[in-house]
Amino acid sequence: MALHWIALMIILPFAGAFIYAGIHEYLRYNSQGKASYGLVYNEETGTTHVTGIAEDEEAYDPEDFDPNDYTNPEARTGSEDADRDKS
Numbered sequence: 001m002a003l004h005w006i007a008l009m010i011i012l013p014f015a016g017a018f019i020y021a022g023i024h025e026y027l028r029y030n031s032q033g034k035a036s037y038g039l040v041y042n043e044e045t046g047t048t049h050v051t052g053i054a055e056d057e058e059a060y061d062p063e064d065f066d067p068n069d070y071t072n073p074e075a076r077t078g079s080e081d082a083d084r085d086k087s
Helices: 002-032 078-086
Strands: 037-042 047-052
Touching: none
Parallel strands: none
Antiparallel strands: 037 047
């Protein structure tokens, strides 16, 4: 009998989160209507995340990604570090 309680205690938080997400999305749907979700690329950090996309915007297409276009803000050149240290 104790194994049933352990299984219930493990599953309960996930079930609660699933129910909460469902209610949250239902309430959002009632107030805002149908939403379009998709992958969005952040050029500053070089990362992607799933979020709501506005009607006038286009979703991120991984086929169009060029890793050479990403410039890491943490990777500075020596001259930029020297200029920063002078001030």
